[in-house]
Every structure is written in structure tokens, then in C-alpha cells.
Amino acid sequence: MKQFWFALSGAMLCLASGAIHAQQPAVPLAARADALAKSLAASCPIAAYNDETAFETCTRALHALTLPIEPAIAWGGDQPDKQIKKKGLTHFNSQVFQTMYLPLYAFTGHWSLDEDKRSHAPIIRMEAYFRNALPPGDYPYPFWHSADKWNAYEASNEVRLYLDPKGLIFVATRDAAGSDEHRGTYGHVTTPAFDGQWQWQDANGVTQPHVSLFGARYSQANPNLAALDQSYRSFALRIRDESCLNCHTPANKAEAERLVLLQTPRHAAGEIENVIKAVKTGEMPQDDIGLRKDIPDDHRAAVLKSAVAFRDELARADKWEAGHPR
Numbered sequence: 001m002k003q004f005w006f007a008l009s010g011a012m013l014c015l016a017s018g019a020i021h022a023q024q025p026a027v028p029l030a031a032r033a034d035a036l037a038k039s040l041a042a043s044c045p046i047a048a049y050n051d052e053t054a055f056e057t058c059t060r061a062l063h064a065l066t067l068p069i070e071p072a073i074a075w076g077g078d079q080p081d082k083q084i085k086k087k088g089l090t091h092f093n094s095q096v097f098q099t100m101y102l103p104l105y106a107f108t109g110h111w112s113l114d115e116d117k118r119s120h121a122p123i124i125r126m127e128a129y130f131r132n133a134l135p136p137g138d139y140p141y142p143f144w145h146s147a148d149k150w151n152a153y154e155a156s157n158e159v160r161l162y163l164d165p166k167g168l169i170f171v172a173t174r175d176a177a178g179s180d181e182h183r184g185t186y187g188h189v190t191t192p193a194f195d196g197q198w199q200w201q202d203a204n205g206v207t208q209p210h211v212s213l214f215g216a217r218y219s220q221a222n223p224n225l226a227a228l229d230q231s232y233r234s235f236a237l238r239i240r241d242e243s244c245l246n247c248h249t250p251a252n253k254a255e256a257e258r259l260v261l262l263q264t265p266r267h268a269a270g271e272i273e274n275v276i277k278a279v280k281t282g283e284m285p286q287d288d289i290g291l292r293k294d295i296p297d298d299h300r301a302a303v304l305k306s307a308v309a310f311r312d313e314l315a316r317a318d319k320w321e322a323g324h325p326r
């Protein structure tokens with residue numbers, strides 16, 4: 001199934017690149033939706049909602065799966081009454097979304113087609129249920145920082161995939177307008193109290209959430225891990241000192257419509273190119289009323305230097321990983 005889907009998306013890409021104007025891919029949408037639903041259900045089938053092995057198997061499968069997805073996407077609750085660009089969503093590098101967020105859902109293989117009412121963008125509605133009873137460190141950050149958010153995740157029964165004219169997913173949302181028919185046994189989970197910390201130490205002294213650390217992305221044998229970790233730490237200190245984390249955490253204090261998360265290693269890694277660009281152009285940091293904030297030149301240079309060093313270590317670690325498939 002993986003290869004089948006890959007062949008389809010390959011065909012789509014050839015078409016798109018050969019075309020002067022964006023064309024509808026040759027394979028009918030329903031066939032693409034069905035193939036995608038089948039490959040998601042094969043990778044991440046329904047299992048008990050506390051089944052950690054099922055979650056890990058799904059994560060590994062999604063690491064290897066080629067999805068028809070843009071390099072960066074927006075993800076969050078659907079907010080059907082709002083135009084796509086006005087939906088308050090979180091901006092993700094697709095790799096981060098695909099391997100940290102998507103595995104939190106189990107897929108049934110059921111799907112239907114829909115379209116966005118205003119833009120007419122096609123939507124594939126994938127029936128899916130949220131794994132709500134995993135250990136806290138399996139979630140990319142404590143979703144229970146907001147009771148509403150946790151409850152909305154639990155109630156959700158579909159993941160909506162919005163396609164752009166290239167046929168690629170550019171927005172993904174969760175919603176509760178689907179069916180609960182295949183949900184199975186599901187009880188509300190009372191989450192731990194949120195103490196304001198996006199990262200914490202567990203009883204064994206291990207930093208959590210472990211899924212947000214480099215160890216969840218790179219092999220322990222990767223010889224660049226120590227240097228990568230060091231470069232991340234320097235970067236994290238710099239952006240904390242420049243108050244970037246006042247706004248760039250799930251609390252979304254600045255109420256950004258496309259929130260950028262920088263509070264963990266893997267979230268920061270996914271956004272590093274955007275960070276370099278935004279700091280270089282002076283777009284960031286902002287102040288509380290959304291204006292560009294002047295910071296001393298040497299501060300800006302120090303943020304940039306640490307960001308570039310972090311990016312370069314990421315590139316080295318990725319290169320090694322690509323040469324040593326697990």
C-alpha cells in the first residue's frame with residue numbers, strides 16, 4: 001500500500017511540475033482519498049487507546065510513509081465558520097506533524113469527501129480517534145494545558161485534510177462532526193494538573209515529553225547527537241533571553257493565527273529556517289502590539305549565530321540518519 005500510494009503521488013508530482021498552470025492530478029480524488037485512508041489505517045489501525053506499542057508502531061510507520069503533503073502545514077481544531085486563512089492554527093514542518101501529531105490518532109480506513117465552503121478547496125474527511133490514554137510524555141506538549149483543548153481532542157472523530165491545487169495537504173484539522181460508530185471502548189481521561197511547564201522531569205529524572213526530544217527522531221548511534229544537543233541548548237538560551245518564548249509556546253499569548261512553536265528541541269528544529277529568516281529580516285522579535293522590536297545588533301547577531309549553528313548540526317545529523325536507515 002505504501003508503494004501504491006507513493007506511485008500515485010509520484011505521478012501527481014510529475015504532472016504538476018510539467019504543467020504551466022496548476023492542474024488537477026490525473027488520478028480521481030476519490031481514488032487518492034481511498035488509497036490514503038487505507039495506508040493510514042494500515043499504519044495506524046484502531047487499537048486500545050492506552051496501547052503504547054500500537055502508538056509506537058504507528059509512529060514508526062508514519063516516519064516511513066510518503067504522504068502527499070506540503071513541506072509545511074497548519075494544524076488545529078477546525079473552526080468551520082472561519083475562512084481557512086482566519087482559522088487559528090499551528091504552523092508545522094510536515095515531518096514534525098506527521099511523526100509527532102498524526103500518530104496520536106488511530107484510523108479506521110473510513111473516509112468521505114467534502115469541500116471548504118468558501119474556497120472550495122477539497123477536503124478528505126478521515127475517520128480517526130484520538131489516543132487519549134497514553135503516558136503524558138507521548139504527547140508533544142501537555143494538551144491539557146487547556147481543558148477545552150483536551151476535551152476537543154477526545155471528542156474528535158475525524159481528521160480533515162485540506163488539499164491545495166497541487167493535490168497536496170496544506171491544512172489538517174480535527175473535528176467532531178464525523179461518526180463515533182467505530183470508536184469502540186472510550187472513556188474520558190482525567191489529565192494531570194498543568195503547572196505551567198511545557199517540559200518536566202519524570203520520576204526517573206528523564207526529560208519529558210520524550211517525543212519532543214532528539215532521541216525520538218535520531219538513532220542513539222548517530223555520532224552528531226551530542227553536538228546537536230549542545231547547539232540546541234545554546235539556541236534555546238538565546239531565544240529565551242530575547243523573550244521569543246513569551247509568545248512562541250502553546251499558550252499563544254500573542255494570539256497568532258499561525259502559531260509557531262519553539263519550546264522543545266523538535267518543534268524548534270522544524271522551524272529553524274523560518275527563525276533564521278524572521279530574525280535576519282528584523283520581522284522578529286515583535287513587541288506586545290505586534291510591531292518590530294528593536295534589539296541591540298549584537299543580540300540579533302548572537303541569535304542568528306546560534307540558530308545557524310543549530311541548523312548546521314541538524315543538517316549533519318539528518319545526513320547521517322539518511323545514510324543509516326533503521
Ligand code: HEC
Pocket residue numbers: 239242243244245246247248254255256257258260271274275276278279284285286287288289303
Ligand atoms: C510579543 C510576541 C512575540 C515575540 C516576543 C516574538 N514573536 Fe515571533 N511571532 C509572533 C507573532 C504574533 C507571529 C505571527 C506573525 C504574524 O502573522 O503576524 C510570529 C511569527 C514568527 C515566525 C514565523 C514567521 C514566518 O513568516 O514564518 C517566526 C519564525 C518567529 N515568529 C520567530 C520568533 C523569534 C525567533 C523570536 C525571538 C527573537 C520571536 N519570534 C519573538 C509574536 C512574537
